[in-house]
Amino acid sequence: MSETTAPGAPAAPNKKPNGRRKLQLLLLTLVLLIIAVACFLYWFLHSRFFEETDDAYVGGNVVQISAQVGGTVTSVKTDDTQVVQAGQQLVTLDAADSRVALSQAEAALAQAVRQTRQLFLNNDTLAANVAAAESNLNRARDDLQRRQAGLASGAVSQEDVSHARDAHKSASAALDQARAAAAANRALTDHTSVTEHPNVLQAAAAVRNAYLAYARVNVVAPVAGFVSKRSVQVGQRIAAGAPLMAIVPLEQIWIDANFKEGQLRHIRIGQPVEVIADVYGSDVKYKGTVVGFSAGTGGAFSLLPAQNATGNWIKVVQRVPVRIALDPEQVRAHPLRVGLSTTATVDIHGDGRALENVATNYQTSVYNDLGRQADDIVERIIGDNASGLAAPRKSRAALVVPHT
16 A cells, blocks of 8 residues: 655655765865875876966067168168178168268378478488588688688788688587578487378378278178168268167077066076977977076066056066076977067076076177278288388288178
């Protein structure tokens, strides 16, 4: 006989569903506990030894190309995205004015050398004048003495003695004049030579200056790299120092990783870094090294630094740029571009390692030949115009005159 529930009486509780629910909650709690333990173990054994940021970008040198002299642009021999080599010609200016100035300076140097030669030759001429004046003075002195001796016997008149005395004074004054002229000329030539005379050196400096202005109408690349930001146009009149374009040497790049201030606690110089660039993805992992820290946060060096000493102050976590050097071989195999986004992960297991204290020295040698070429021109002009008095120095390099 089946049991029936009286009207209005409460239903009997169903114990079977409640038991299933408890089991599900227990399993869920167990799964969450396992996940929490796994996350803790992962953090304790691995993650706590790494600091990561995706606020990291590729940095590099951007070499600004500008004109060293003013002029009108006659040709532009490169364009954006093109690769140029160190010393390659980029822009050419009109060289007519500078060529005329160089010719004038060369002529002035030749004239200065010849005038200086004349100064040295005048030393012998003026010395001979002094000797002649001394001879005339001795003759006038003897004539005066003879006439003074004959005055007592009446053989010579008083007028002749007076004339002899005047001639002696005139010869003495002529000797003084000749000696002064010789001394003045020696003052211009003592302790020097034709090639080292101040007048010649001044004219030589003017030639060097004119040659550099003439050679610099050709704007060359100081380093090898990619051309960018070209703004110069043919026919444009530019002034000295005007920016023309930029060259980016892509082998001189690094990573600027902006870590939060709390992440810097265990980051040290020399610690290894793994860098992943968004352009290549996780297939390419660059090996890097922490090489330095910025002296301040990004906000401290901004154009308008934050004014924290105000009434409505809100704390904002600051970031400090950390410079990371990359393996050059990997950069050559997988080139990067300045400004690309990356993710940097620093391994903070150790305290880092001491890096070699190598001073940074960015330099170029493409301008060294200009000075040598100017010196060769000066030596040639001096040698051609000072023959017989001073042998010209041997040229140190073959002269290369720029062509436009």
